Amino acid sequence: MTDKKLDIRHPIFNDDNAAREHLESLLWPQGPVCPRCGVMSARITKLQGTSTRPGVYKCKDCRKPFSVTVGTVMERSHIPLSKWVLAAQLMASSNKGMSALQLQRMIGTNYETAWFLFHRLREAAVDVNPGPLGGANKVVEADESYIGGKAKNKAFGLPPKKMAVFSLVEREGCARSRYVADVTAATLREAIVTQADRKSYLMTDEAAVYEKLAPSSPATAPSTTRPRSM
Numbered sequence: 105m106t107d108k109k110l111d112i113r114h115p116i117f118n119d120d121n122a123a124r125e126h127l128e129s130l131l132w133p134q135g136p137v138c139p140r141c142g143v144m145s146a147r148i149t150k151l152q153g154t155s156t157r158p159g160v161y162k163c164k165d166c167r168k169p170f171s172v173t174v175g176t177v178m179e180r181s182h183i184p185l186s187k188w189v190l191a192a193q194l195m196a197s198s199n200k201g202m203s204a205l206q207l208q209r210m211i212g213t214n215y216e217t218a219w220f221l222f223h224r225l226r227e228a229a230v231d232v233n234p235g236p237l238g239g240a241n242k243v244v245e246a247d248e249s250y251i252g253g254k255a256k257n258k259a260f261g262l263p264p265k266k267m268a269v270f271s272l273v274e275r276e277g278c279a280r281s282r283y284v285a286d287v288t289a290a291t292l293r294e295a296i297v298t299q300a301d302r303k304s305y306l307m308t309d310e311a312a313v314y315e316k317l318a319p320s321s322p323a324t325a326p327s328t329t330r331p332r333s334m
């Protein structure tokens with residue numbers, strides 16, 4: 105993996121067990137660590153048996169099972185681990201950055217899966233420095249979209265119903281997406297005020313829901329002209 109050129113036929117990009125062992129060696133160089141108590145070595149047992157999926161460990165202190173993905177962006181994902189590893193490696197080694205569409209072509213999934221991986225991985229990288237988006241004289245665009253809901257996604261176990269995704273995009277800068285329970289004004293306002301700098305200008309599409317984002321202080325007084333101050 106030190107080679108500049110990515111060999112996409114490498115087992116870690118194609119075999120989920122190899123991908124998991126690769127992640128374990130990266131995240132646990134000294135051996136498995138309980139994500140809850142931080143204990144390791146003799147306090148950890150590997151669960152084995154036909155009824156246990158591979159890569160599950162149990163902590164003798166908190167008595168809870170865990171795997172290498174607990175607490176990471178991959179936790180509870182039904183997308184194969186080898187796809188996560190490949191997508192992360194491709195995005196990390198791309199000098200110019202890539203789009204979700206380019207990622208889809210390279211990892212061979214449907215677009216919804218690639219879009220999901222793209223945003224979660226970019227968000228995970230952004231969260232290393234999780235300051236608010238925007239700032240004085242910067243423009244933040246808000247957008248909500250829906251993914252999932254198509255039968256062809258079932259191979260990856262995505263939920264059958266559509267999921268709302270809310271995105272904030274800083275003009276010529278960072279983007280951040282979150283799943284939201286719904287697209288009501290209350291939910292979106294919460295997402296905006298926790299993710300974006302209040303000095304930013306907020307740009308939205310024509311969705312009427314943003315008009316209901318109630319101001320919480322005189323500085324956020326609504327305006328009928330856009331862009332408007334948050």
Ligand SMILES: [Zn+2]
Nearest residue numbers: 138141163166
């Ligand atoms: Zn524990």
